[in-house]
Amino acid sequence: MTLFLWNKPKHRPCGRCVLVALCATGLLNSDAPRPDWLRVVFLGRGTAAEDRAFTSYVNALQRTQPNTWARVRVDFANISDVPEEQQPQRIAAIARTRPAALLAPNGNVAKLATRHAPGTPLVFSTYINPVEAGIVSGMERRHESATGIWVTEQLDGKRLEVLRDAYPKVRRVAVLIDRSWNHSVNSLAPAEKAAAALGLEAQVLLADSKDEAQTLLDLPASRDFDAWVVPRSYVAVLALPMIVNRLRMWHKPLIVSSVGEVRSGAPLSYGVDTTFIWPTLAELTARVLGGEAASAIPVQRPQRFLLAVRTGAETGLQPPSMSVMRRADIVIR
CATH class of the missing domain: 3.40.50.2300 (Response regulator)
Structure with a gap:
């Protein structure tokens, strides 16, 4: 042990x-x-x-x-x-x-x-x-x-909507989660349904560790996605800085789940105030x-949802659309 x-x-x-x-x-x-x-x-x-x-x-x-x-x-x-x-x-x-x-x-x-x-x-x-x-x-x-x-935390449909509104040219989206998260929330069906309603194509990718996520990103097919969604499954805890850096190099949009992750460099987030x-x-x-x-002791629950945007050149992206900028609760310039 x-x-x-x-x-x-x-x-x-x-x-x-x-x-x-x-x-x-x-x-x-x-x-x-x-x-x-x-x-x-x-x-x-x-x-x-x-x-x-x-x-x-x-x-x-x-x-x-x-x-x-x-x-x-x-x-x-x-x-x-x-x-x-x-x-x-x-x-x-x-x-x-x-x-x-x-x-x-x-x-x-x-x-x-x-x-x-x-x-x-x-x-x-x-x-x-x-x-x-x-x-x-x-x-x-x-x-x-x-x-x-x-x-x-079942907000992938909303994240896909924000992603489409922020970058209207996005069509193919990868949703990266770990296997236990996928087993618990059955992400594939909700993501595909939400994507179809938005005119997008979503594919759920699975990784349980930083090494596994890096191996996945090293595949040539990973560069073919227009944008990525990384919810707050445990692979995000272990691997998000590496994921952010890789997608920045590729100039690919990314939306994550918390304001803290945007403060650390991610370009977009929508999620519960964590x-x-x-x-x-x-x-x-x-x-x-x-x-x-x-x-x-009662089990505690949050009540607030936040949209955060980072607009600086360090994201490797053009700023998101003005409609998303106006809706954002937090803008980091």
Whole structure:
């Protein structure tokens, strides 16, 4: 089992220092842990250095929950280095180490955690309905020791509409997601239906890792698409900077799912206002570690949708149409 342990030093490192240590050693630091620290295990993919969700969570916990941060240790556990059929045993083994809580950054991992680590408090984020998926039995109260965030995310039709309006010459569009996301939301049928109504042709492409996404983009056929859609499946967390750079080189439009990704260089985004996700996960963690029953904390939901546009020459594109510029909630010039 690949488990990276964060044993806190006397002086707390910043998020950037944490990443440097991870990249160099695979450990956040080597000091012995204090026995009174509470341990949270983040159920991630790959390594802590490449899993941007882990970094976002740690930074939010440090920034927004200083009292909890003073007594917590966050460990990173890679559950993606075994076949899917072995992941339940991996999570059960992690639970047997008796962490104070588990953090599941996506719905499929959360579902495994509630089933195979039932005695361990769980904080989760999911883009699939947590009740329908069997993560929890209720949104307000439930018998599972779990709470989290449900981000309703079935917006690919709207993204295709924004993409067409921003760049009217677009016809063939690639929708890049990972397999678990495709299995959960069945992206192909909705994307094809929405595309046909807009006069577009959409093709769903699947990749589960940065390497797999890069291999896909290296295929000559990938350059034939007029534009790309990258929703917030986990492959976006792992590979989006590489995807943005490649499409910029090709001068191909791209629409993603969050304002933060536009601030980092993507040209367009439409999606739920996700700025609340990591601070809310940090708050829920603090409440659970503070003694509240996870089963009694309501599952949180966002209410706001944002359209963001980047217009600078660094996108490698002409600015989007004025109609989209006027509709944008955020314009980065």
